[in-house]
Amino acid sequence: MASQEPRRPSNAGRYLFLFLLGLVVGAIAAVMGLRALQARADPFPDALMNVMAHQGGALRNAAKANRCSTSDSLPRLHSLRALANDLEPAFPGLTDDTRFGTAASGLRAVLDEALATPPQDCAQLATLNERIGEGCKACHRDFR
Numbered sequence: 130m131a132s133q134e135p136r137r138p139s140n141a142g143r144y145l146f147l148f149l150l151g152l153v154v155g156a157i158a159a160v161m162g163l164r165a166l167q168a169r170a171d172p173f174p175d176a177l178m179n180v181m182a183h184q185g186g187a188l189r190n191a192a193k194a195n196r197c198s199t200s201d202s203l204p205r206l207h208s209l210r211a212l213a214n215d216l217e218p219a220f221p222g223l224t225d226d227t228r229f230g231t232a233a234s235g236l237r238a239v240l241d242e243a244l245a246t247p248p249q250d251c252a253q254l255a256t257l258n259e260r261i262g263e264g265c266k267a268c269h270r271d272f273r
């Protein structure tokens with residue numbers, strides 16, 4: 130007789146609870162994932178880096194092509210120097226690390242020096258290009 134079987138408490142409530150918990154956790158995870166994707170999708174840092182790479186490449190090409198007058202190199206150097214001002218705003222998550230600030234300031238110092246005493250010939254431009262490249266590497270070594 131069914132009425133004499135011990136009544137087992139129904140698990141339905143527990144399953145419903147777990148189901149709802151799964152929904153909530155899933156929703157939270159989805160929002161977090163989307164936000165992470167959104168944060169990664171900020172085009173500014175990569176854009177800044179690519180424009181800096183373009184200007185640096187133009188300076189190296191100029192040295193190879195024997196176009197080493199100050200009127201060739203100064204506009205590039207001005208651009209690079211201005212772009213370098215945006216290193217910290219482009220990577221706000223990295224500025225807590227002193228190595229980042231040191232590398233950014235280091236690159237700016239190289240560029241300030243170059244603007245104060247611009248390269249006069251291709252040998253000097255080649256040397257400067259090396260120093261700029263080292264300025265980039267000083268940061269990429271730790272953060273790229």
Ligand code: HEC
Nearest residue numbers: 175178179181182185216229232233236264265268272273
């Ligand atoms: C103070 C730090 C810092 C300096 C200085 C720096 N970079 Fe970067 N660079 C980064 C970081 C951080 C990344 C990684 C960015 C990422 O993955 O979103 C990066 C990535 C790049 C990339 C790859 C971008 C892409 O689309 O993935 C290029 C190209 C680049 N840098 C060029 C340069 C050049 C050229 C210089 C020097 C003229 C330079 N960087 C100086 C921090 C720096």
